[in-house]
Amino acid sequence: MGLEGQEFVGSPEKEAGPSWQKKHWPIDNADELISALDPTKMGVEIKAAAEKSGKSMSDAEVADAAENSIRAMMLIRTYRVRGHLGANLDPLGISKLDEPADLTPEFHGITPDEMDKPVYLGGVLGFETASIREIEAVLRANYCGPVGLEYMHIADVEERRFLQDRFEGKDAEIHFTPEGKKAILNKVIEGEEYENFLGKKYVGTKRFGLDGGESMLPALENIIKYGGQAGVRDIVYGMAHRGRLNILANVMAKPYKTIFHEFHGGSANPDDVGGSGDVKYHLGTSTDREFDGINVHMSLVPNPSHLEAVDPVVLGKVRAQQVARDDLEKHDQ
Structure with a gap:
């Protein structure tokens, strides 16, 4: 904690130790x-x-x-x-x-x-x-x-x-247009059928499917779309294995032929790049997506088997981009 040298036991005077005080505690009386x-x-x-x-x-x-x-x-x-x-x-x-x-x-x-x-x-x-x-x-x-x-x-x-x-509230109901409902359904079907295809084509192959979480696809699509309308131009993702192959294909627009090539044992790296590669559900990618004429650049950071190891990498990558763009002041408020 940085205070190992201080004597806390037996000292007649109070000394400053690490603070464990919780924010917003005790609860506000107006709660x-x-x-x-x-x-x-x-x-x-x-x-x-x-x-x-x-x-x-x-x-x-x-x-x-x-x-x-x-x-x-x-x-x-x-x-x-x-x-x-x-x-x-x-x-x-x-x-x-x-x-x-x-x-x-x-x-x-x-x-x-x-x-x-x-x-x-x-x-x-x-x-x-x-x-x-x-x-x-x-x-x-x-x-x-x-x-x-x-x-x-x-x-x-x-x-x-x-x-x-x-x-919550009397005016908090969410309403979708018929076109919006169809767009959500189409994205869910895309994700489900993709998993069904992989399950039949590559039986027994470890792939960490998105089964049961297909609603993540239209959710991410809307985050990208409305984020772009709000001024977002870059998105950096960090995620574990579950659903990564589906996100790569149906959100990051990684070509199906590239993913299937990796299923057949092919390398994700070009011929002039050395190294032994990695399993396909560890890999990331970068891409540009366009919604309503607004371009958003996205990158999915590769992740090792230590699932949360990617978190500080994502934070560091975003921080570096903010520094490079001189865009730190409003984010530090």
Whole structure:
């Protein structure tokens, strides 16, 4: 740690040691979960909101409203943690899964008579006040649609809030045009059929397929497309083995004949380049892709069997490009 020479044990004076202090800790008092679990704080907020609107509430009414708000907030939190278990992942409607009981208002003590009663939320989901029926409809649209959002296990608070701000709320639904849906489907089919072909043509050959993760292909395509529109001109990728051959072919546009040549034992290196080469799922490539007239240069860094060894190489490569372009100042902010 750089402080090995210091005497920490037996010293009468406090000495500076390595800091283990966590950022954003303790939790901000304004955190909505704290509000949800503290009836006193929730009651104060409800009373203040009522006074602001020119209404007066008795202590009993405040306590009742605070209890309803707490139940609503716990319902919201349950959807954030477990809502993905109720996602509609079968577009044909063939299979029906039992929905977790805790995703229902009844589980949280909310009766049918209370479904249309206004509940104070203080801005959560974009509502100052809303009925449980409205809250449930928004939560189901956010978390139980065709995409299951599971993110509450992420330790970094800022990362969680980044996802939450973009996926959650009454106006947070994502809509695709018919053409956009077809483009996504085509890319998924390309990836799946590519894996099927390799599985039949090169039986038993180690290839680390993308099976089950084909949605990565349209996701990367959109990152490249919209990144280019936002001014991105270079992308450097670092990844492990799983799905690398598919990314090389269907995102990096590495020619199929080159990949198949490597499957047959051919070298990826030109004849005038020495060396013994490497297995095909370690190799990288560089290419240019054009979207809507915007050219984006991409490079996939080669990766050894020590899977995370590529990470500092990617960071160093990007840093070197930023230095060469005198583009460091805004990235260091």
